[in-house]
């Protein structure tokens with residue numbers, strides 16, 4: 001098998017699993033309990049929070065563990081709306097957010113909030129001028145993703161943060177694709193809230209965090225016990241919290257090395273596919289791009305068919321995000337960068353990791369080439385196109 005869907009999820013690293021196991025088998029006490037046996041569990045959480053906070057250069061008391069990146073995003077938006085409704089009801093976001101943001105915003109719109117969805121250019125970048133002119137008296141929140149999960153485009157987060165700060169507006173960023181992949185400077189970028197998720201950086205699934213800067217008065221999200229300083233109740237997922245911190249430590253330790261390897265693989269894939277396959281185009285920004293992301297559209301083919309045929313060759317890839325696959329709607333991200341419907345349907349996302357090899361990349365290039373050729377031979381659209389062009 002060749003796994004090229006690391007933007008959907010990653011393999012849990014062995015050192016992560018090894019660190020988690022004792023918290024199932026030995027230190028299984030409830031961290032809220034009084035007896036000394038529970039101290040181990042409690043200490044596991046405290047240490048994990050410190051490790052993560054240290055890598056983000058923030059106070060550990062500003063890290064709140066959640067059940068996923070999705071939950072962190074829901075929390076940031078819903079609780080901000082809840083806390084700020086007296087001040088205003090306007091939110092600014094973008095057309096290319098993950099559904100965990102977009103569907104939450106749609107829900108808030110039904111509740112009477114107003115959302116401006118910023119456009120992006122052909123590379124997936126927002127315009128800072130458009131952001132500035134979208135700001136109104138009653139804007140309470142700017143929520144813009146750090147890096148896009150489909151096309152890998154990295155936004156000018158520092159400039160966005162400065163604009164938010166100048167206007168006294170809270171700034172949240174969905175950094176699920178960025179955290180552990182590329183450097184993030186929360187302070188320099190004036191980020192008030194940041195979402196992350198462990199399973200995108202070789203940690204376990206079902207654990208995320210929301211960074212909430214001290215002084216940001218958003219409400220509790222889950223009501224119950226006093227866990228997470230009474231802002232996110234529920235007995236802590238101790239093994240996963242510990243696993244997240246080990247994944248975090250590992251990701252930052254290996255970041256430079258991983259990035260170097262991934263860039264080699266990524267750029268080779270892009271170059272070779274564009275060389276070998278006619279009528280193919282790279283989606284997203286050529287440079288302001290996650291080191292592991294390749295997204296290419298092919299004219300005259302269906303992305304789903306490409307995926308099925310790749311799967312028959314043991315290659316795991318994606319046509320957009322895992323959340324849109326299975327639905328017949330073309331990707332909202334590809335539409336937002338201006339692709340027409342038929343091209344948005346014929347797109348392929350390949351997201352590499354440092355464990356992939358150049359031999360695998362060459363095999364993928366050959367498979368993609370053969371598959372696209374085969375599908376085009378069966379396509380009446382392609383036949384028409386060739387006839388027209390040979391006249």
Ligand SMILES: *Cc1c(COP(=O)(O)O)cnc(C)c1O
Pocket residue numbers: 007008067068069070071098100145147148149174175176177197198200206207208
């Ligand atoms: C994966 C992802 C999420 C969702 O995180 P989960 O932990 O899977 O809920 C949110 N935003 C982005 C950009 C993602 O890539």
